[in-house]
Amino acid sequence: MRAIGIILAGGNNKRMRELSEKRAVAAMPVAGSYRAIDFSLSNMSNSHIKKVAVFTQYNSTSLNEHLSSSKWWDFGRKQGGLFVFTPTLTTVNSNWYRGTADALWQNINYLKSSHEPYVVIASGDGIYKLDYNKVLEYHISKQADITVVCKDMPAEADVSRFGLVKTNSDGRVIEFEEKPMVATSHTVSCGIYVIRRRQLIELIEKCAEEDRYDFVQDILIRYKNMKRIYAYKLESYWNNISCVDAYYKTNMEFLKPEVRNYFFNTYPDVYSKVDDNPPAKYNIGANVRNSLISSGCIINGEVENSVLFKKAYIGNNCVIKNSIILNDVYIGDNTRIENCIVESRDTIRANMTYIGEPDNIKIVIEKNERFVL
Numbered sequence: 001m002r003a004i005g006i007i008l009a010g011g012n013n014k015r016m017r018e019l020s021e022k023r024a025v026a027a028m029p030v031a032g033s034y035r036a037i038d039f040s041l042s043n044m045s046n047s048h049i050k051k052v053a054v055f056t057q058y059n060s061t062s063l064n065e066h067l068s069s070s071k072w073w074d075f076g077r078k079q080g081g082l083f084v085f086t087p088t089l090t091t092v093n094s095n096w097y098r099g100t101a102d103a104l105w106q107n108i109n110y111l112k113s114s115h116e117p118y119v120v121i122a123s124g125d126g127i128y129k130l131d132y133n134k135v136l137e138y139h140i141s142k143q144a145d146i147t148v149v150c151k152d153m154p155a156e157a158d159v160s161r162f163g164l165v166k167t168n169s170d171g172r173v174i175e176f177e178e179k180p181m182v183a184t185s186h187t188v189s190c191g192i193y194v195i196r197r198r199q200l201i202e203l204i205e206k207c208a209e210e211d212r213y214d215f216v217q218d219i220l221i222r223y224k225n226m227k228r229i230y231a232y233k234l235e236s237y238w239n240n241i242s243c244v245d246a247y248y249k250t251n252m253e254f255l256k257p258e259v260r261n262y263f264f265n266t267y268p269d270v271y272s273k274v275d276d277n278p279p280a281k282y283n284i285g286a287n288v289r290n291s292l293i294s295s296g297c298i299i300n301g302e303v304e305n306s307v308l309f310k311k312a313y314i315g316n317n318c319v320i321k322n323s324i325i326l327n328d329v330y331i332g333d334n335t336r337i338e339n340c341i342v343e344s345r346d347t348i349r350a351n352m353t354y355i356g357e358p359d360n361i362k363i364v365i366e367k368n369e370r371f372v373l
Contacts, residue, residue, distance in 0.1 A: 003136060004116045004197070005049040006104070007040050009124030010057030010086075010097050015161065015243035018363050019341065024056065025242055026124030027063040029309050029326055029344075031254045031263070032294040035066055036241055037124040038272040041073045041082075046268035047132040049120060050080030053110050055103045057087055057096060072273045083110065099213030104204045111201050119200050121215075123191035127250055128238040129268065130192070138232050139194045145227035146220065148173065149192035151234045161243060162188035163216055165231050173229040176221050187231070189216075190238055237262060248341060248361045251307045251324050255290055277310055285316060300333075315350065322358070340364050 009026035016025055026037040037054070044052045052075060056063050070082035085107045087096045097103040104111070111119065118139075120132045130149070139147040150165050164185040166175035177184070193215075203219050212218035220229065237259065241247040253259045263270055277296035282288065286299040293299065296311035301318030308314075308325045315333035324341045331337070332350030339356035342348065342364045349366075356362030 002116055003049055003118035003120045003132065003194070004111075004114045005044040005052035005132075006110075006119060006121045007037065007044070007052065007054045007124050008100055008103065008121065008191075009037055009063060010055050010060070010103060011100075012058040013242055016247065017244050018343070018365055019244065019247070020059070022059060023061075024059050024063045024124075026056075027059075027066060028125070028241055028247060030127060030241065030251060032292045032307055032309055034270065034272045035063075036127065037063065037066070038073075039127050039129070039270060040122045040124055042268070042270045043122070043128070043130050043132060044120070045073045045075065045271065047120075047130075049132065050075070050077060051083075051114065051116070052080075053083040053085055053107065054124070055085050055097065055107065057103075060086060066273055069273070073271050085110065099218075100215035101204060101207045101218055102213040104200070104215070105208045108201065108204060111197055111204075114197060117197055119195055119197050121193040121195070123240075125242050126190060126192070126238060126240050128190070128234070129236060129263065129270070130234065131268075132192075132194070135192070135194050135232050139230070142171065142230045143228065144230040145195070145199060145223075146229045147194040148220065148229060148231050149190045149234055150187050150231040151190055151238045153186045153188055155186060157186065159183050159186055159188050162240070163191075163220075165189055167231045171230050171232075173220075173224055173231050176216075176224050176229075178216050178221065187233075190234060191240070194232075244341070244361055244363070248324060252305075252322075254292055254307065255305060260292075275310060286314075309344075337364070 012020050028036045030036050067084050070076045075082035153159055164177045165173055165187045166185050168174050207218050239250045241250050279295055280293045280297040283300045287302040289304045291303045292307045294308055294310045297308050299314045300316045301314045303320045306320050306323045309327045311328045312325045313330045315331055317334045318331055319336045321338045323337050326344040329342050329346045331348040334351045335348055336353045339358055340354050340362045346366045354364050
């Protein structure tokens with residue numbers, strides 16, 4: 001492909017509550033065996049983008065560990081590769097990334113040393129499949145300066161946490177609002193952009209001169225009437241996990257056969273780092289219904305409408321319903337958990353009860369929690 005890739009995975013927000021206190025949002029486990037960033041990385045690989053950079057910052061230990069080998073996404077090549085960039089102290093700069101545009105500015109040499117004419121920029125917290133070649137073809141056909149991948153959301157969806165886009169009949173963006181208090185559109189930006197590499201360098205250098213740090217506010221919104229910015233409509237599945245409700249809903253949607261089939265049984269594939277775990281084990285007394293059980297799990301009790309991540313242990317006479325159990329959790333006998341997300345490496349003592357509400361998911365973190373990855 002005629003593009004390099006950039007994945008922005010350094011941010012954090014309070015809408016993830018306790019779940020993002022010890023990990024980056026892009027490192028959140030999804031669908032049993034994946035991390036959120038796997039979907040963007042897989043899209044890059046499947047689109048034949050050979051050179052990809054990931055910008056990490058906040059709580060990046062587990063994310064950096066996950067990215068320690070590029071072979072899982074087929075970036076271990078003689079040409080190109082997977083690069084992980086964190087904020088670096090230099091003689092002229094001692095700041096962390098102050099925004100998405102500043103992150104690009106601090107790694108401007110990655111852009112200048114490349115030779116591909118285009119850049120694909122994606123966020124690390126989107127769950128979707130997309131051939132970026134189709135976006136690039138659209139970008140070229142419209143003679144666009146910037147192309148923004150967008151998604152039409154249902155009228156009842158809460159879109160206040162997204163950037164909202166309005167377009168004319170030709171698809172050109174005529175209005176862009178970032179997280180408005182009152183929604184005037186239900187077309188949201190997916191945080192995926194295509195732009196010419198030389199033009200991106202020019203815009204980023206201009207932002208740096210004027211102490212501007214945000215790609216959306218200081219480039220997309222500021223230049224919407226000066227640059228040809230077009231919207232590419234994504235018709236297939238897309239979700240963003242940047243809040244607890246969306247994270248819970250996205251994982252629960254993987255219990256639907258059509259969603260699982262789309263991501264796991266339909267080309268192209270989604271790739272991730274593979275752990276050497278045994279298959280899940282169901283002992284006498286186990287009763288599992290409509291649940292996603294990952295490798296390394298041991299089930300002795302009842303599990304219904306739930307997602308269990310790797311190496312979860314469910315004790316005797318336990319009842320797990322409508323819940324997400326993250327990696328390496330031990331749940332003691334006679335425990336009941338409903339409408340909850342149980343944090344990684346938790347040890348839940350026997351005879352405990354945790355019950356949340358469908359519209360107010362409870363996050364379970366025990367004091368004897370082990371180190372989270």
